[in-house]
Amino acid sequence: MPAAIDAVELTRELIRRPSVTPADAGAMDVLQAVLAGLGFSCRRMRFGEIENLYARHGTARPNLCFAGHTDVVPVGDAAAWSRDAFAAEVVDGVLIGRGAVDMKSAIAAFAAASAEAIAAGQVAGSLSFLITGDEEGVATHGTKMVVDALAAEGEVIDHCVVGEPTSAETFGDMVKVGRRGSINAEIIVRGVQGHVAYPHRAANPVPVLIRLLAVLQARVLDQGYPEFQPSNLEVTLIEAPNTATNVIPGTARARLNIRFNPNHTGAALAAWIEAEARIAAEGFNGTVAVTPQISGEAFLTQPGPFTALVAAAVKDAAGVEPELSTTGGTSDARFIRALCPVVEVGLVGKTMHAVDEGAPVAEIRLLQAVYSALIARYFATFAF
Structure with a gap:
């Protein structure tokens, strides 16, 4: 025994x-x-x-x-x-x-x-x-x-x-x-660095990133799901590495996390973020890249x-x-x-x-x- x-x-x-x-x-x-x-x-x-x-x-x-x-x-x-x-x-x-x-x-x-x-x-x-x-x-x-x-x-x-x-x-x-499921996404906007007094010679990534994040946060993902609370998106990082006050940065970066209920899948949310990033990049002299990571489904x-x-x-x-x-x-x-x-x-x-x-x-x-x-x-x- x-x-x-x-x-x-x-x-x-x-x-x-x-x-x-x-x-x-x-x-x-x-x-x-x-x-x-x-x-x-x-x-x-x-x-x-x-x-x-x-x-x-x-x-x-x-x-x-x-x-x-x-x-x-x-x-x-x-x-x-x-x-x-x-x-x-x-x-x-x-x-x-x-x-x-x-x-x-x-x-x-x-x-x-x-x-x-x-x-x-x-x-x-x-x-x-x-x-x-x-x-x-x-x-x-x-x-x-x-x-x-x-x-x-x-x-x-x-x-x-x-x-x-x-x-x-x-x-x-x-x-x-x-x-709930969880997805992380890193967003990197790459523009053109330049002097703040000559913005026409640069491509500022910061406004592009801010507008994209505003669009993502404005969406009400859902009102909940039986047995689940509503899904939520939280921005966890925003940065534009820049030590000078008179320089338009060349790169801006953000991270976000979404906790989601069964109204969504990780793949569908990743596709939505990527689609909004493509729209944000239209007419911009730079790139907007999204790297999603799905850590679990609801x-x-x-x-x-x-x-x-x-x-x-x-x-x-x-x-x-x-x-x-x-x-x-x-x-x-x-x-x-x-x-x-x-x-x-x-x-x-x-x-x-x-x-x-x-x-x-x-x-x-x-x-x-x-x-x-x-x-x-x-x-x-x-x-x-």
């Missing part, structure tokens, strides 16, 4: 590995050793400089997968922290450390819940872990590549739980059943037995009815949904990426209870 796992102590061990993307710093080794001790077959999948792990207990279906990431964002100003960001100290009942909320506690809680389920003989199928070290980075060598590799091999995952910190204000008040896990099961598990452990939401940023769920239905449930996210990121010890144990209830309900509900 596998030994019980203390979710809080395992979280502390993971936090003590400063796995700032793309570094692993031994975090994956810690988790792999724990899972191997539970009888999981563990497979490291390294792409580029990124460490990934796929581990599975059992060979039968259904296969319930937990997905998450061991990588964390940088500490920022270390002097602003009340404790060393990687010391994993517990202060007044709160575990402080980078990754405590996002999302090493969730990984540890699901591992502890898995140990309970295996010991109790509840796993009438398979449990698996899909863990990446590239969620906080560009996400090109992480979950997406693991999903592609597993799909090519015919590996079947029936349902997936992602441990992102989805609770909004209080533990268990929200789980995520979908996400998706929704339709209400049904799986979403109901997850909500019931939260109610079992926390005593609250969670809101089924599609708000917030993107997550690796956008890649996993190509394999199976996916729902995200985790801690309160208020301190993620912040100074003194911290998770109350009691809530880490409560999250383990949610996952335990979820696993038990899952294998009692789904059979193959």
